[in-house]
Amino acid sequence: MEIFTTDGSKDGRDATKKSGICNIIPGVQIDDYLFEPCGYSMNGLLPEGKYITIHITPEPGYSYVSFESNVPQESYNELINRVLDTFRPGKFLMTIFANKASIARESHKGIEDKRTINNYNRQDHQTCVFKEYHLTYSYFTRPVI
Ligand SMILES: C[S@@+](CC[C@H](N)C(=O)[O-])C[C@H]1O[C@@H](n2cnc3c(N)ncnc32)[C@H](O)[C@@H]1O
Numbered sequence: 001m002e003i004f005t006t007d008g009s010k011d012g013r014d015a016t017k018k019s020g021i022c023n024i025i026p027g028v029q030i031d032d033y034l035f036e037p038c039g040y041s042m043n044g045l046l047p048e049g050k051y052i053t054i055h056i057t058p059e060p061g062y063s064y065v066s067f068e069s070n071v072p073q074e075s076y077n078e079l080i081n082r083v084l085d086t087f088r089p090g091k092f093l094m095t096i097f098a099n100k101a102s103i104a105r106e107s108h109k110g111i112e113d114k115r116t117i118n119n120y121n122r123q124d125h126q127t128c129v130f131k132e133y134h135l136t137y138s139y140f141t142r143p144v145i
Pocket residue numbers: 035036037038039040041055056057058059066
C-alpha cells in the first residue's frame with residue numbers, strides 16, 4: 001500500500017506502473033491520480049464505451065480497494081486472478097451483471113460453482129434474476145495466517 005502514498009510514488013502514473021495496475025486490462029487508456037499524502041484513483045477507457053475504474057484508500061486500519069469494470073468476459077477467471085495478484089486483499093466481493101445477449105451470460109454459472117478461488121474461501125453467494133438481466137454476487141475471504 002506504500003505505493004499509493006506520495007512517499008512511495010512520485011505521481012499517479014508512477015503508482016500505476018509500480019503496482020501493475022497497467023497490466024490488469026491491456027490496452028486501456030489510463031487517467032490516474034495520486035492524492036497528497038496518500039490515495040489513488042484511476043479511470044481507464046477502452047473502445048465502445050468499455051471502462052475500468054479503481055479507487056484505493058491505503059490508510060492502515062481502513063484500507064480499501066474498489067475495482068469496477070463493464071468489460072464483458074466469457075470467463076472472469078483470468079481477470080479475477082490479475083486483480084488478486086495485483087492487490088492481494090484479505091477479502092473481496094464481486095458482482096457480475098449480464099443479460100441474455102452478453103458474452104458474460106455463462107460466467108454466472110462459472111462463479112456459482114466456485115467455492116474457492118486461489119486461497120480464498122467463499123463466505124456468501126447470492127443470485128438475483130431480474131426481468132432484463134441476472135446479477136451474481138459472491139464474497140470471499142482468505143484465512144488469516
Ligand atoms: C482514492 S479516494 C476515493 C474514495 C472513493 N469514495 C472510493 O470509491 O473509494 C480515497 C483516498 O484518497 C485520499 N484522499 C486524499 N485527498 C483526497 C481528496 N481531496 N478527496 C478524496 N480523497 C482524498 C483518502 O485519504 C483516501 O486514501
